[in-house]
Amino acid sequence: MLYKESASKLLEEKVKPSEILEAFLRRKEELEPKIRAYVTDIYEKAYDSAKALDSQTPKGKLFGIPIAIKDNINIEGYTTTCSSKMLQNYVSVYDATVIRKLKQEGAIIVGKTNMDEFAMGSSTEYSAFFQTKNPWNLDFVPGGSSGGSAASVGANMVPLALGSDTGGSIRQPASFCGVIGLKPTYGRVSRYGLVAFASSLDQIGPFGRYTKDVALLLEVISGHDPKDSTSANVEVPAFSKNLKPRTELKVGIPKEFMSYKIDKEVEESFKNFVKFLEDNKATVKEISLPHIEYAIPVYYIIAPAEASSNLARFDGVRYGYRTKDFKDIFELYAKTRDEGFGPEVKRRIMLGTYVLSSGYYEAYYGKALAVKNLIKKEFLDALKDVDVIISPTSPTPPFRFGEKLNDPISMYLSDIFTVSVNLAELPAISIPSGFTKNGLPIGVQIIGRAFDEQTLLDLSYAWELNYPHYDYISNV
């Protein structure tokens, strides 16, 4: 049962690429019709590539390892749809920097995964194409916006996947699908080739079921990129080689987080994780992040403002969807954008356009930036005292389809523990902490110091040795 193994072990044991791929391909054939994680499925082609690798001497850190890519990351020659009608037939002409790095290290791409349109959403229900189901229960959402990547890994259809996280879009679906998801420090991974949602918050990050795999993938995609001015010129540690179980840490729990309305089972699972830490020489203490309560409103000003600007290029002139009938250029714009974008995207473009308008800029965007800096400072101050900060990843376990669709605010609150981390530009990981009585996954979030992803991975590693969540295999 190769699909249950870690990529690291498969590499260590030098399993033939085609054997690895075949195992995941079989699993995909079985589950994909129910789960529908992929917008573009290229397993067959990937199998041919794997076959071709069989005769080669292994080279590269991910030689022959299958990987799924969120459909907002450009791969030359394939569509990059962002799960939007706007880009349904848009074929990329270049590779994102992360894709170039993956190819260099021998990884094999098996498909492009479904997502909330332009990464705006927390359930993948805003995909313009179809719903992706939770691999643990098909009546529930996989989370979002990287729902396809999380579900694919959660269903063992692929050992690794890339997602993007602007306000929790890697961590929340990781938590909902029972896998590990890591949002790197802002600037750790190049954004070149990631279709921008909110440029100052977006980061590409890895999904996996084993900490070592996640460490390996992070190591491969990280690093300064001259094509991304916001990518940081800092050294990339050998995350996978350095990996060691570590719990002897100072751990902070923000009291403001715990005052939110949290689901009982989520709270219990979180307490269980805290107990594990305390039992293993961690010092757990309560901390305070007084302005964290403004994280959601600040996020829902900054992210839509940048989105309204980033999405201006989808105008029907050069590529992508174009309306059929128009009488002049302005009608071309209006109808193209009206027909090409879904309701959540339009909602955010309108929000963003409003908050950047002259006369409102200072009251909204200017103020939001000031509070963002305040929140960041509070995190940095807190992290002088503690090594990591922990919280549940999401206040609830996975919810049912349609449950929050008509209540955007309640959908936004699904990200209440994750958005502040993007505002603070810090790294954070979501790891599976248990299941509800109904068998739905629950996750905890660990937030670290800037560029200290290693500590997050080390703690995740210690936890999985204690609780080997990867031994649970979804069966739907």
Place this chain on the structure above:
Amino acid sequence: MEFEAVIGLEVHVHMDTKTKMFCSCKIEYDAPPNTNVCPVCMALPGSLPVINKRAVEYGIRTSLALNCNINLTSIMARKHYFYPDLPKGYQISQYEKPLAEHGFVLLENKKVRIRRLHLEEDAGKNNHYENSSLVDLNRAGTPLMEIVTEPDINSSEEAKEFLEKLRAIVRYAGVSKADMEKGQLRCDVNVSLRPKGSKELGTRVEVKNVNSFKFVQKAIEYEIERQKAILLEGKSVEQETRGFDPQSGKTFVMRTKEEAEDYRYFKDPDLLPLILSEELLKNIKDNMPELPDERIERFMRDYGLSRYEASVLTNFKELGDFFQEATEYTKEYKALSNWLLNDVLGFMNENQIEEIPITPEHLAKLVELIKKDVISTKIAKEVIKDMLISKKDPDIIIEEKGLKQISNEDEIKAVVISVLEKFPQERERLKNGEEKLIGFLVGEVMKLTKGKANPKLVNKLIRECL
């Protein structure tokens, strides 16, 4: 009532870099449509801008040349509007914190303050056909500087003088060819009127995208007259954006105040703040090329030219460079400048020639020939006409046409005697003190020698032979 015009200019200057502002596509003016494009300047999804360091350096050089304060930290911002030639739906520009502020340009009789200089990128081009419009993105992303003046200009002549000076400055700074024909220098003009002596500003009208010095002058003159007529009727001028139609010489409404766009400026999150080190600034300062004002001063000081001469030689950089080179062959600077500004420049203007048709060495030689009495000034006029057309060495022209001055006393004396014999009455009158007749007699000698006789000698010999 008398009115005073208050004019401010916004000038866009293409920077002469090899590549675009935010990607490494080449800048070419005649390339086939959409051949110098890439994911960044076509705004394909996922692409990101990276600032062109050379363009920043050029911006700094220009800022220094315009006596501006340079902001060590400046911010790139997005300016939003929808137009097919603007692929991202926004232009990357600078808004709240521009590269440089508070400079000035000295004109003949006035100081025009520079409000700001900022960096930005150009848009592409829409080509319109009968039933369609096509977009060419070769120009999209070309580095631009926008230079904004304070409203310190009061006439169309001053505006022209300012633009000529500015063009000279950017050319001297080596940052732009500033060729208006190629759209490398474009101008928006803000014009308002106020009663003469008033301190308050009137309602401002902006005339967009005027693309030649002549049109700038015409647009201003038209606007002044148009606004004057409105004010004299007791009505008020509308704040609006207008265009200029070169055919009719008139301006027309493009956008009223109500239709003004909200550009929703905000800091571009894809680009970090532009932080400049003191070291970089010092380096650029130390390596600044000579600027127009410096050249004027130097030409006056080192070559004894008048301010007017030095200015003309400076404003037409090629003429000044020519002069500079010619000084290596002669020390007759004043004469050199005269020949260059009168005969050479006159010939070029008359025939609408852009390039100087002769070499600095040949002009210097001509000046030396006069100095050494080999030819007279009068003959020299003939020689230079020949030089400008044939491009020949003056020595050769003189040789071929036998124009060498006659300085042989005996030879001239013979002619003088024959003239005095031919005009005995005039000879007598001169003898009796009627001095003006010397000119007549010299003229007669020159006629007979075809202008080749040395006039000083002729003078001397006539008096001797009386």
